[in-house]
Structures are given as structure tokens and as C-alpha cells.
Amino acid sequence: MSEMATAEDLKLMQFCRSLPKIELHAHINACISTSTVRKLVRLKEAKGEPCLDVSKYFVTEHITLDELFQKFKIIHALNTSVESMFLTTYETIREMAADGVRYAELRSTPRADAATGMTKRSYVDAVLAAVRKCEQENVDIVVKLLLSIDRRGSVADAADTVRLATQYAASSGGVVVGVDLSGDPAVNDARVFIPVLREASAAGLKLSLHLAEVVNNEETLELLRCVRVDRIGHGVFLHPEVGGSQAIVDCVRSNRTPIECCLSSNEKCYSLPHLQDHHFVYWHIENKHPCIPCTDGGAIFETSLSREYYLLAEHYGLTRRQLYDISLRSIDHAFTDETTRDALRRRWQLEAPSL
Numbered sequence: 001m002s003e004m005a006t007a008e009d010l011k012l013m014q015f016c017r018s019l020p021k022i023e024l025h026a027h028i029n030a031c032i033s034t035s036t037v038r039k040l041v042r043l044k045e046a047k048g049e050p051c052l053d054v055s056k057y058f059v060t061e062h063i064t065l066d067e068l069f070q071k072f073k074i075i076h077a078l079n080t081s082v083e084s085m086f087l088t089t090y091e092t093i094r095e096m097a098a099d100g101v102r103y104a105e106l107r108s109t110p111r112a113d114a115a116t117g118m119t120k121r122s123y124v125d126a127v128l129a130a131v132r133k134c135e136q137e138n139v140d141i142v143v144k145l146l147l148s149i150d151r152r153g154s155v156a157d158a159a160d161t162v163r164l165a166t167q168y169a170a171s172s173g174g175v176v177v178g179v180d181l182s183g184d185p186a187v188n189d190a191r192v193f194i195p196v197l198r199e200a201s202a203a204g205l206k207l208s209l210h211l212a213e214v215v216n217n218e219e220t221l222e223l224l225r226c227v228r229v230d231r232i233g234h235g236v237f238l239h240p241e242v243g244g245s246q247a248i249v250d251c252v253r254s255n256r257t258p259i260e261c262c263l264s265s266n267e268k269c270y271s272l273p274h275l276q277d278h279h280f281v282y283w284h285i286e287n288k289h290p291c292i293p294c295t296d297g298g299a300i301f302e303t304s305l306s307r308e309y310y311l312l313a314e315h316y317g318l319t320r321r322q323l324y325d326i327s328l329r330s331i332d333h334a335f336t337d338e339t340t341r342d343a344l345r346r347r348w349q350l351e352a353p354s355l
């Protein structure tokens, strides 16, 4: 909101904050707020590690994908230890809960760091310890975790991630629920991961795949046809009007594959001149296709899930009732059991802010 926000704008933002919400697409390393960056820098200093210049971390208008990945490099340089991963996840969960998010699926690529002794396994353990600490402190949010396959990595790395996810799905008390495919969409052909992704599905893991972040119709269609895609991340270039294809649209529509829509992230990364051009309009408004508003990582894109709902009302004229319905229906697409979904639905009914 600008400084010229009207009283009506402020009331709408207040409504969006009080609306119970579901976050299904948030990379932990994209959720690092200003205050958490400061804490991470202090953590590094306390260990006597060299200071890092983090001034370029904060996003300005319309960053390119390349600049975005540069920002992730700064985060990766800060997040090199189990202590930093714990701190990052803990702060992220608390900040989401404060924003009215009542269920969140975080995602992250397990990383090893020889210098600090962090392994992929201790990385996941640190994230899970933060989830548990928030539970113990009764932070008002249910948190699940997807382990991410970085498409820049090898098939062997991906197989390793699926193996870890399968093991943690059994040992994490239901916190690890699936696998994500992400990373720079301009790098590599994601079709090499099809056998590994099929193995993940066969092991009972849910799959959320970043698809069509750039026009890449052959890759997109083959993944959709060969893998059980439970949700699509972004899907900016699926439909023909933006360079996708009718065959892709037919596939997505016939499977009713939900699309995780991240308006601010897409606006910054794809330099959409107007949010009116966002594919949410094509999919959700024109074709009533299931779309879930998400942030992709609130901090790096200078947004919050509340603000994403605000943008839906501001740009597409959605009513408060429609915002509530979108939030409520997002529960259907969470990678969790029906008991948890029912508990969330009851909660939504109780918490329904005045519409």
C-alpha cells in the first residue's frame, strides 16, 4: 500500500490480516525478514566468521530472475550451519503465524556445508527442530515440509533428496509430506528427473513442481503427462495466449491440477507491466480453475500472504466473501490428511471475519 492509502484500503488490509490463511508455496530461504537477516549476521559474527555485505539483499522493483538467484546466494552464504537453519525456520514460522497463516507448507533444498559440518540430514533435522519448538511454544500454525529437488543438480542428487524425504516422511511425525522441484528454470531439462519423481509418488510423497516459469512447452507437457503432479508451482506460461499450448491447458484442466499463484513474486520476476495480466485471471477468474494464493517467500518479494489477498481484491475486484472462499478452498489442496483438513475447515468457520 502507498502512503496515500485510503481508510477503505486500510480496512481491506486489516480484513486480509484477520482472514485465516493457508500458505502452500514458500521457500524457507526466501522467507528471511530484515530482522532475521540481522540475527543471522550476529550469529556469524559471534562465531568469529567473516562479515558479509548483505545490503544488496533487499528487492527493489522488477528484479530479474538472475538478480533473484544472486539474492539467494547471499542467503545461502548466511545459512551455512544448523544453527542458522534452525533460526531461519523458527523466525519464519512465527512471522507467518503473526500474519494469520494457520497452515503452511515450507520447502527447502537440503544442503551440506563442509566448513560447518552441516549435512543434508542435519539440515533437515534443524528445520524439523524449529517446527517442533514452535509446536511446543503453541505457535498457532500447523507446519509441513517439502524437500526440494534443485533442477540445477544431478539426477543422483535428486534421488538422494527423494530418499531423504521418504525416510523423513516415516520418521518426522507427518511433518515431511512431499517433494518440490525448483531452481533456475533456464538451467537443465527437468525431464531427466521424471523417473525420480515417479519413485517419489510411488513412495507416497506428494509432488509440487515449479512448471512453465519460462516458456518450455515440451518439458512442461511431458512432466504433466508422465508424473502425478499434485500441484503446479507458478505455471506462468501454461496457456496459449502467453506462449503455452492448448495441450498443456487440456492436461491441467482434465486433472484439475491446482496452481500455486504468487502474484508479487511473478510481478517482480517476470516484470508483468500490470497484475491484470497475471495468469490468475485466465485460470481462476475466467476458467474457475483451483488457484491458491501464495507468496513464494514473503520477505524476498517484499510481501506477505495477507498482502497477496489484498492484491487480489485490489486488482481483480474480488469481494471479501470471495477472498474467504479462496482461502477456505485452499485447504482442499494441502498435502495433509483429511482429519487435519476438517479441523482447519472448522477453524475457518469459527474465525470467519465479518464478511
Ligand SMILES: [Zn+2]
Pocket: 025, 027, 182, 210, 233, 296
Ligand atoms: Zn517457488
